[in-house]
């Protein structure tokens with residue numbers, strides 16, 4: 451571990467001068483700075499907050515796991531989400547977070563995911579039919595980031611509400627969540643223009659959309675409470691979960707906030723991972739062939755929970771895709787008290803920037819860093835991985851609650867897509883990183899689709 455005197459501190463004026471580059475795409479800048487000054491350096495996030503930007507696995511493990519109690523999510527990361535989505539798992543800290551996490555965790559247990567596989571399979575099957583209909587009508591080119599966003603929104607919303615929500619309300623909710631997602635990205639990345647968004651009424655419009663979404667979800671909750679009918683979905687689980695100490699359930703507003711958080715945390719991350727895999731598998735036809743063989747040998751149309759472990763290569767493909775293109779590319783924590791890790795002092799109020807993208811491309815942890823090789827995640831080779839050199843779902847107690855949900859969903863989607871279709875990248879289509887809150891393909895991923 452480096453000590454404070456070995457760490458380069460970028461002067462604030464230099465950070466301010468680079469603001470333009472930071473807004474456009476900070477990944478190359480952070481990478482270059484690390485190449486020059488080592489795996490940890492000091493910068494000023496947003497021009498103000500002193501931040502240890504790092505790809506050091508030991509420091510990351512310390513912050514996320516070993517001394518996690520001393521590190522909260524900072525406002526810079528959570529405020530915009532709380533404003534438009536609410537106060538739920540992703541945005542809260544401390545005792546309230548622990549209470550909510552304990553309450554909600556069982557809704558994501560293995561046996562609960564088992565119940566959701568049927569829903570996920572149906573959504574994926576319907577999607578295959580939609581694509582086939584579009585191919586019939588002559589469409590050949592598809593923008594897969596847009597496609598995957600619609601698909602994963604449907605996956606999350608159907609998993610939350612099954613078919614207890616009207617198509618009209620579901621469509622409206624999906625539209626609202628998409629707009630809110632966009633507003634959050636702007637709030638975080640272009641905080642200096644908040645006054646402009648207020649002036650033009652953009653902020654008010656987003657607030658009104660949140661109010662509309664809240665009212666749709668509240669109605670659903672009220673109806674379910676009145677009818678007493680049980681459903682096989684996540685809203686049912688949230689409605690019937692109880693706090694350990696009081697044996698009481700959540701209020702309607704708490705459930706609304708958690709539902710909105712699950713939406714926002716769950717759909718874009720998965721959509722990005724699924725979009726990038728079209729590119730990685732197009733670039734590596736051998737891996738694609740191997741995936742097709744796995745799907746063919748399973749020889750099933752409708753997937754059940756017990757089929758999921760029979761698609762290990764699909765899981766490896768997604769793991770390696772998220773190594774190269776981690777949907778959550780950066781996260782951060784703020785120190786509540788002074789701390790020391792092996793000679794490195796971090797003062798109360800300092801931030802630590804965990805550069806997930808950089809860790810996944812770190813030459814000290816990976817050989818042939820830029821090469822797409824799903825074999826890295828085979829059972830045998832996974833054992834040699836340095837802890838916290840790979841953490842697309844974060845780690846420690848605040849590990850993504852949706853890991854199993856996302857992994858299962860992505861295996862199901864790959865199964866259906868590669869069973870039925872061929873995908874070819876549109877010639878000369880530029881593929882570029884756009885790191886907003888999540889890591890998107892800047893110009894989307896345009897593919898030519900045909901029957902397999």
Ligand code: HEM
Nearest residue numbers: 539540715716719720723777778781843844850851852856
């Ligand atoms: C490929 C897909 C996904 C990726 C890469 C991903 C990544 C992450 C990461 C990195 C965090 C931690 C953020 C931080 O510590 O700053 C997180 C938290 C979270 N994720 Fe995911 N996620 C994915 C899918 C999902 C899905 C499908 C759901 C729900 C259905 C979900 C729900 C959540 C929630 C509620 C949290 C907050 C957990 C807590 O703090 O207790 N995520 N996710």
